[in-house]
Amino acid sequence: MLLAFAGYAAFYWFSNRVVDPYTGEKVLIDGSIGIEEEKALGLQAYREILTQERPIDPDSQVARQVRGIAQRLIDKVGVVEQAIAAERGTQASGNWKSFDWDVNVIQSEQANAFCLPGGKMAVYTGLLPVARNADAVAVVMGHEIAHALLRHGAQRMSQQKLTQIGQMAGAMSGMDPQQQQMVMAAMGYGYLLPYAREHETQADEVGLMLAAAACFDPREAVPLWQRMGEASGGQAPPEFASTHPNPGTRIQNLTALMPKAMEYRKRFCEAAR
Numbered sequence: 489m490l491l492a493f494a495g496y497a498a499f500y501w502f503s504n505r506v507v508d509p510y511t512g513e514k515v516l517i518d519g520s521i522g523i524e525e526e527k528a529l530g531l532q533a534y535r536e537i538l539t540q541e542r543p544i545d546p547d548s549q550v551a552r553q554v555r556g557i558a559q560r561l562i563d564k565v566g567v568v569e570q571a572i573a574a575e576r577g578t579q580a581s582g583n584w585k586s587f588d589w590d591v592n593v594i595q596s597e598q599a600n601a602f603c604l605p606g607g608k609m610a611v612y613t614g615l616l617p618v619a620r621n622a623d624a625v626a627v628v629m630g631h632e633i634a635h636a637l638l639r640h641g642a643q644r645m646s647q648q649k650l651t652q653i654g655q656m657a658g659a660m661s662g663m664d665p666q667q668q669q670m671v672m673a674a675m676g677y678g679y680l681l682p683y684a685r686e687h688e689t690q691a692d693e694v695g696l697m698l699a700a701a702a703c704f705d706p707r708e709a710v711p712l713w714q715r716m717g718e719a720s721g722g723q724a725p726p727e728f729a730s731t732h733p734n735p736g737t738r739i740q741n742l743t744a745l746m747p748k749a750m751e752y753r754k755r756f757c758e759a760a761r
Contacts, residue, residue, distance in 0.1 A: 504516055504519050553622070561629055563702065634693075
């Protein structure tokens with residue numbers, strides 16, 4: 489029974505691997521999850537969020553400023569995707585062209601933002617005092633847009649399906665619940681959490697390039713994440729047990745990317761002036 493499930497899991501893994509145009513790496517995306525399905529799921533989630541959380545007046549100054557930042561980032565998606573694909577030797581997908589972009593500002597103390605598959609975005613008002621300026625807000629929004637461009641939602645759904653195959657194998661092989669829990673915990677630490685941290689690192693890079701190309705200052709990313717670390721009060725779990733890199737690791741990565749980001753700013757922002 490275990491061999492049969494292992495064979496099916498291997499077949500699922502290898503038959504659903506595609507090349508990510510942003511990284512040049514093969515990633516797991518279930519062939520049944522198309523862009524339109526992703527967009528529909530993103531829209532459904534967005535509507536549910538907006539019924540539970542209160543957006544501020546879309547005509548308010550803050551909402552208009554956030555929409556302006558978002559639009560500048562969106563306007564540079566095409567050139568950034570083309571540039572990164574050329575660097576990686578891949579073919580730009582252009583999936584973003586079918587996105588139905590929208591952004592709201594939600595009244596909340598959370599220092600957070602999101603962009604769902606299909607381009608539905610929100611920024612929480614709690615982010616603004618931590619960000620302090622439009623450049624830092626653009627870094628965060630660029631990061632969130634990058635998650636949608638990189639199809640991280642589809643990748644997570646595919647990972648979950650692979651995890652379900654493992655759970656079914658454990659249940660049908662006679663493992664007791666405690667053994668199953670131990671196996672799934674090991675899978676989480678060894679596969680799912682590192683994969684999630686890799687997604688965050690990828691989104692940091694693509695988002696930073698977007699912010700730079702859109703004429704924002706990418707150097708604001710480092711003090712932003714220093715402030716985010718201070719705002720968390722040191723309560724973040726150890727990096728090995730977290731879906732996100734710790735602020736120190738993130739700052740190191742962003743610092744290493746800064747020369748490339750400044751080159752993107754010169755290439756796509758200053759050249760356009």
